[in-house]
Amino acid sequence: MESFALLVAATLNAGTVLAIAGLGLLINERAGIVNLGAEGMMLVAAIAGFATAVHTGNDWLAFAAGMAAGAVLAAAFGALVIWLNTNQYASGLALSLFGAGFSAFVGIKYTQEKLGDRPRFEIPFLADIPFVGPAFFKHHPIVYLTVLGAIGLGWFLYRSRGGLVLRAVGESPESAHALGYPVRRIRLLAVVVGGALCGLAGAYISVIYTPLWVEGMISGKGWIALALTTFATWRPARVLLGAYLFGGVTMLQFHLQGEGVQIPSQWLSMLPYLATIVVLVLISRNATWIRVNMPASLGKPFFPGS
């Protein structure tokens, strides 16, 4: 029972990382931009956050640094795809490749560094409840903020004027432009916000989740977060659920290894990637379902007046 509570706790923690990045990418994609650079942004943010935590000892400053790093890279990507009309896939790939190289380059000095004692959090009284306490009420505040963030994003997208404009830009940029909305500036804003959230996810990994810096440490979580938006058919609540599902798969491998299950560790390590493929296959099988839910102008460039 105790170990199951810990598994639940670890699942929520692992899912949070994917949820933050997934929600960020959801904002991008709702505005019509696919950013394949998630992995690169998260890597650069991870080292930016880790380095800040090492030098200042302040985790919140580290998160801010990660968000800033993600936002800057996303802005560069956004300028390219939105104003220079470069191919979104290729530009995102460029960002991922650059981020992998750049983070490894900057991070080489930090591979031996360790962060001080990681803070422990618990919600008074609630944390003392058996099982429920250790499973749900001993998390970093970001874990709870992510849930609130997903609810907030759901409200924003479907219940606010701003969300309506954002969706309009992703569905039909021509109409939004005709109504006088600055389509390209809105898209850039969405891309930058998405980048900042990917950055937060990256910094959370290196500062709280792992916590250390290793080259390439994001190990595909950015790509899984991208798959998550499709899996969630571009709905915030489903991104959150999907993230916990994937978090569970990730944690299951460690749990099974801990239980001494006789499967080579490599097969267990494949699980998150195989699960992503399986989930993509299941969800994409129905092409109409995807087409109905996908922002209509996703991945298509918009050049006003053309």
Next chain:
Amino acid sequence: MLKLEARPQPSQAMSLASPILALAITVVIGVILFALLGKDPVRGLQMFFVEPIKSGYAWTEIAVKATPLVLIGLGLSICYRSNVWNIGAEGQFVIGAIFASGVAMQAGPDTGRWIVVAILIAGVLGGMFWAGIVAWLRDRFNANEILVSLMLVYVAVMVLSYLVYGPWKDPKGYNFPQTITFAAATKIPRLFDGFRLNIGVLIALVTVALAWMFMFRTYQGFQLQVGGLAPAAARYAGFSSRRALWLSLLISGGLAGLAGGLEAAGPLGQLTPYVPVGYGFAAIIVAYVGRLHPVGVVFSAILMSMFYIGGELAQSRLGLPKSLTGVFQGLLLFTLLACDTLIHYRIRWRHAPRPLAPPAASSVQAAATPKGA
């Protein structure tokens, strides 16, 4: 204000000048980076652009690294021309190396040289198999090939790790994660004594010619490219998009697998967890910088190979991290994509928004006045 103005026709000259411009910008950023790191920029640039081509031996080393890049880059060029986004060549390379090694490990002291052929065929089949999964899932289940091919890279690396730590581990290898050293007969024949250069480079050059013929001189290649440029037109003409998907993925997977086989039975001579060194990802840049053209791919593979060797030299001689290579490769693709804008648009200096254009030229004019965005 600087404004972009659509060219009536894409500029051929710019299409060739853009990679050179991108390289120039990357070099300028490199100089700034070296200066920031407190290293002499001239020495830094020497490591990347002079040292790797200083001698005949250095050139053969460039060719050793350029060979897999050319092979994979050619396959990816065909893929991207058909608008199929295979970004998992790294995984196909690894599986190719694994299949090839599976054959190579069967060789004994009296195995004939014919085994090299079997090894390379196994490599090709391995890469095709891995890319075939992507094609099947896309074709049958509509699963996004970008994500699936990338996820399969991680899976392939895990398969490799499982094999070298588990069933394929050399029993006499002092518990190191590596297979046995392959028998001498499996070694890809070298071209000259004392150089690592082997017949792989000739295979790559023949493949360049074949890829050129396929792209520009066969009906099938033509169909692929129409499908990539104008899917609606291809459908109308009755070109099968499913066929294009399978064909381009199998070709690029096969070539990546071939590169993996050449690497395993060539410079490596055994399997270790360090088989994947990023050739599959660097080849994406090779394909783009080479304009998705077979001849261009050769030049960009040489350039990318110089980046690899330059990174190693910068590490050993200047004490800079080797990952500098990745920084420059990523930057190059980034700047290239930005410079490519100049193929379709030209930059104009504009003081104030113009009055409405006459109707005759309206389409071009309208595209050039992006107001409010």
